[in-house]
Amino acid sequence: MDVDLFVEKHRDEWDRLRVLTRRSGRLSGAEADELITLYQRAATHLSIVRSAAPDPVLVDRLTMLVSQARAATTGTSAPGWRDAGMFFAQRFPAAVYRARHWWVPTAALFLLVSGVIAAWVANSPAVQSAIATPDSIAELTRPGGDFETYYSSEPAASFAAQVWTNNAYIAAASLVVGLLILPVVFILFVNAMNVGVAAGLMADAGRLDVFFGLITPHGLLELTAVFVAAGAGMRLGWTLIDPGPRPRARALAEEGRTVAGMALGLAVVLLISGVIEAFVTPSGMSTAARVGIGVAAELVFLVYVFVYGRRAALAGETGDIDARSAGDVAPVAA
Structure with missing residues (x-):
């Protein structure tokens, strides 16, 4: 798999997911649905990268993005x-x-x-x-x-x-x-x-x-x-x-x-x-x-x-x- 081509193809989706994640508390209904869809896609992308082209930099980047998106979609535990x-x-x-x-x-x-x-x-x-x-x-x-x-x-x-x-x-x-x-x-x-x-x-x-x-x-x-x-x-x-x-x-x-x-x-x-x-x-x-x-x-x-x-x-x-x-x-x- 060509990592550079993969990144170029999906960069806009990841950037959009990052924006929605940061605004997770102020999303409209359509934006919340979009956040969930992009989160699921990013998780799939991470799985593909890990199995086909385990580039450390890209894996770390996607892991962080998916973790943040997961917290935004499922919520976080209240502090102790x-x-x-x-x-x-x-x-x-x-x-x-x-x-x-x-x-x-x-x-x-x-x-x-x-x-x-x-x-x-x-x-x-x-x-x-x-x-x-x-x-x-x-x-x-x-x-x-x-x-x-x-x-x-x-x-x-x-x-x-x-x-x-x-x-x-x-x-x-x-x-x-x-x-x-x-x-x-x-x-x-x-x-x-x-x-x-x-x-x-x-x-x-x-x-x-x-x-x-x-x-x-x-x-x-x-x-x-x-x-x-x-x-x-x-x-x-x-x-x-x-x-x-x-x-x-x-x-x-x-x-x-x-x-x-x-x-x-x-x-x-x-x-x-x-x-x-x-x-x-x-x-x-x-x-x-x-x-x-x-x-x-x-x-x-x-x-x-x-x-x-x-x-x-x-x-x-x-x-x-x-x-x-x-x-x-x-x-x-x-």
């Missing part, structure tokens, strides 16, 4: 920072909002069970004696005792990392085993029992104010994240039982991807909670200031979910990845 911004601005809050019918009742039931256990422990010496010895309870509840010093037992940065890892593990476990539902109920009950026992012992010692002063700053946001994880996990499990109008495999795939995304978002929420627990809870600030920070953090999260998340959900956001990344699915009857 844009995907991250979309996730935290719309997908994550929408996913949490859509799961509210699961995690809000979960939160209410958890608090009810914790309150019942706390009242039972506080008013039953027999239960207290079954929990621990009088000396151990006194050591836990006294001023400067184990309950208070726990939050300052390690350097703040190290403590924050430890707390975050533990809470993230609990949230992830709730999301993952939610498919089975009952293990999540067990995890929640164990945590409700721990909170209730501690509250009951501190109440019996007349130090319930100290209990809430220490647990509220970080506990509001921390427990909310756990409730969301548990609720979303159980919602995923219920999808296996009742997928609705969608095929079961498709429903599980869509909800499973949403849950995986929620795990990432909740990890960030728990990181914030861990920082508060390590740096605010044991600090020398007044109780009102510490509790105020915890309440403010909780209110910000709730506004984030019930304002921004609701708005995104009403606009059609589900928390799943975009349709192009998820792939095509077969239509189903309504």
Whole structure:
């Protein structure tokens, strides 16, 4: 094949393709069709050159042109920072909002069970004696005792990392085993029992104010994240039982991807909670200031979910990845 003659014959097409590629965002319908046609021809030309006359300069030139034309015709992936911004601005809050019918009742039931256990422990010496010895309870509840010093037992940065890892593990476990539902109920009950026992012992010692002063700053946001994880996990499990109008495999795939995304978002929420627990809870600030920070953090999260998340959900956001990344699915009857 005569390379010079080949180039001379097709140069105008390549130049036109280059022009259309540069203007890809401002093309008319006819120009868009022309762009696709010239792109397909250029790809064929590249194949011919590679097989019949592999001239390095011409191959490189056509490879670059075809790559640019392909990007112009198929589009390019959004930058990573844009995907991250979309996730935290719309997908994550929408996913949490859509799961509210699961995690809000979960939160209410958890608090009810914790309150019942706390009242039972506080008013039953027999239960207290079954929990621990009088000396151990006194050591836990006294001023400067184990309950208070726990939050300052390690350097703040190290403590924050430890707390975050533990809470993230609990949230992830709730999301993952939610498919089975009952293990999540067990995890929640164990945590409700721990909170209730501690509250009951501190109440019996007349130090319930100290209990809430220490647990509220970080506990509001921390427990909310756990409730969301548990609720979303159980919602995923219920999808296996009742997928609705969608095929079961498709429903599980869509909800499973949403849950995986929620795990990432909740990890960030728990990181914030861990920082508060390590740096605010044991600090020398007044109780009102510490509790105020915890309440403010909780209110910000709730506004984030019930304002921004609701708005995104009403606009059609589900928390799943975009349709192009998820792939095509077969239509189903309504």
